[in-house]
Amino acid sequence: MTSTTPTTSALSTTATASTTSTTSVASVASVASVASWDDLVAAALLGTERRTPPVAPRPGQDAPSALLDAAALSTVRRRAGLRPAPARPLPGRAPEDPRPALPTAARSRLALLLADRSAPGRGGPRSAPDLAELLPQWLALANHHGYRVPDALLPALLDAARARTDLRPEALTLGGPRALWLARLNPDWKFALRGAAGRAPTPLPEPSDVAAAPDDEQRLWEEGLFAERVSLLALARHRDPAAGLALLSGTWSTERAEDRLMFLDSLRDDLSPSDEPFLEQALSDRSRNVRATAAELLSALPGSALAARMAERSRGCVALTTDEPTAGERIAVRPPDECDSGMQRDGIVAKPPSGRGKRSWWLSQLVEATPLDRWSEWFGGRTPAEIVALPVTDGWQADLHAAWCRAAVRQRSAEWCRALLGTPAVAPVTAGEAAPAAWRDPAKLLSALPARERAEWVAEFIASHGLSDAFRLLGVCTVPWAEPLGRAVVDALDIARDAGSYPWSFSGVMGLAERCLDPSQADRLEVLTAIPDETEGAAPGAGGYWAEAFQRLVGTLRLRAAMQAELAPA
Known part of the structure; x- marks a missing residue:
């Protein structure tokens, strides 16, 4: 087809419009009734110069015009042959949501947060707060106060939850029963009908x-x-x-x-x-x-029959022994020789992951399923700290302690978590320790401790080791960060700035600080927004970048304070 012929995306509409008073319907019908719609589309796709149209042109008519005439008649004929379908029933009335409406200022804030989420890119200066990162916190705070989303903003909220799975639990809670009602009418929001990570997406009835x-x-x-x-x-x-x-x-x-x-x-x-x-x-x-x-x-x-069975198996694998009179007591480990059907029924996975030995894999699963109080009973009434301090024979310490860590987290034992964590001043991985050296996962162990103790431990860790290894630890601390944690983070960032490095190496921690620091700290941090004098050996322009980063931190804290005030009940 020549370059002036319409494309197939507009074939139907263009063809319909081509039936004019000068066209003989009868002559077109004689050829259009023979050609199928698929043949007409194929000719339009390839062009009349590459494929002969399945219709014969009238005298004085070119091939593209003949093709359009035939397509016009075929389109009208197909549409005329459709039977009118019965009207679909109207959707039922939206359910009532008795929760209080958002305050006016909070409603405007939500509209702004949702609009910023859909923006193609961030505008404004680099020191401006990132509104998209504040949306999860705003939703959690609104749900804490028991508000419902305005009906006009519910579609935008569902669109935001569709794009970001991390928003779904809080967004669906705020949306309430009307979010489910609306999701049934739009397949784009069908995620709401499946729930969100096992959490209730609607307010529970009384x-x-x-x-x-x-x-x-x-x-x-x-x-x-x-x-x-x-x-x-x-x-x-x-x-x-x-x-x-x-x-x-x-x-x-x-x-x-x-x-x-x-x-x-x-x-x-x-x-x-x-x-x-x-x-x-x-x-x-x-x-x-x-x-x-x-x-x-x-x-x-701890009192289940399965826990008792696992404890009995573990007792046969781990025992307190004395090799020599001068060697002192130590823990001897003899892992299972096989994984029988009884062990497998009790949840022991027989096949180890790649790179892991079978017997080590079975031992770890047994120990982590054993009630922790049994170890004190078997080891002469020793405390968890005393048990963890005992030497372990034949290089089994890493496997044994790693299993105890998982058991402590699963059984929510703060005493065992403290013993396995040790002091914050100790490096995360002990030098010279046999592989796997990183048996201790401080982030998971901290999750079983009270919030205040958690913050104090991480603050001391940062004071001893800096921020490079603290990112995961900060993620398990309660928001807003309690003192002295907030002060420790800011002091560490200030030290990094004085050292002359760029702030990009600490962007993750800075982002956490924007969301987790107590908003009341904004005024105290104002002094850090000034551009410092560049010291000898500092990276060029680093001071200015740090000033922008702290300006954004202070601005975000003040914005969070405003959000809290807007959502506070009258």
Whole structure:
């Protein structure tokens, strides 16, 4: 087809418009009835110069015009042949959301945060706060106060949650029941109907409401969307763990494997010894992931039969011994020789990951599933700190201590976490330690400690080692950072600036500081926004870049303070 012929993207509309009074419909119909729509499209795609159109031109008509005439008639004929479909029923009325509306200033702030999220790139100076990074914190704070999102902003909020999975739990909570109602009308928001990481995406009803209508509760459990069922199970478990478990048990055998896994994982928060019979049955589930999760939950119950079985196996592998009178007591380790069917039913994975020995892999799983109080019982009443200090024979210390770390986190034992953490002044990896040297994961161990103690430990760690190894540790500290943690972070950044380095090496910590420092610290940090005099040996222009970074930090803290004030109830 020549360059003046319309493309196929506009073939239908252009062809329809080409039927003029000068065109003989009868003559066109005689050829258009023979040619199929696919043949016409193929000729349009390739061009009439490369493929002869399946229609014959009238006298004095060129091939492209003949093709368009035939396409026009075919288009009209196809449209005329359609039967009118019945109108779709209108959607039901949106559910009521009794939560209070956002204050006017907070509503305007949310509109600004959502608009900034969709911007193609950041504008303004580099010292301006990053509004997209403040949106999660704003949503969490709004949910803390129990607000609902304005109806006009609900589509933009769902679009934001669709683009960022980290926003979904808080966004769907703020959206409430109307978010689910709206998501049913737009397939782009179908993620809302699946829930978000096992968390309830809608505000849970009052316990009295559910208790007053048990038939409605059962119907919702059997017929509701997955997100609604997760919400209902969470409410029922919190109100009455046994009743919630009975709800799950009633349909357990008919649930999909991925749903069984999610439901089982939701039992963690209100786990109790009464759940043990159900979890024991789940050890025989046909899904490996379900079996592993059931075993993990049972091992978190120190009094469970599975914990006792694991303890008995561990006792045969780890014991206190004395090699010589002068050598003192030490821990002797003899890992399992095989992984029998009983161990596998109790959640021991037989095949180790790549690069890991089988016996080491089996030993680690046994130890981390053993109740921690058994070790003090077996080792003569020693405290966790005294047990951790004992030498371990034959290079098994790293494996044994790593398993104890996982057990301490799983069983939420603050005493064992303190013993395994040690003092903050000690380097994260002890020099000369046998591989795997990094058996200790301070970030996970810190998660079991009280928030205040966690902040103090990380502050002392930063004072001893600087910020290079502290990023993951800062991530587990409660926001806003309690003192002396905030002061330690700012002091370390100030030291890095005085050393003459560029701030880009600390961009991750600076970003955390913007979101986690107490907003009330903004005025105290104002002095750091001035451009310092460049010292000898400093990187060129580093002072100016640091000034911009601190200006952004101070500006973000003040913006967070304004957000808090806007969301505060009158």
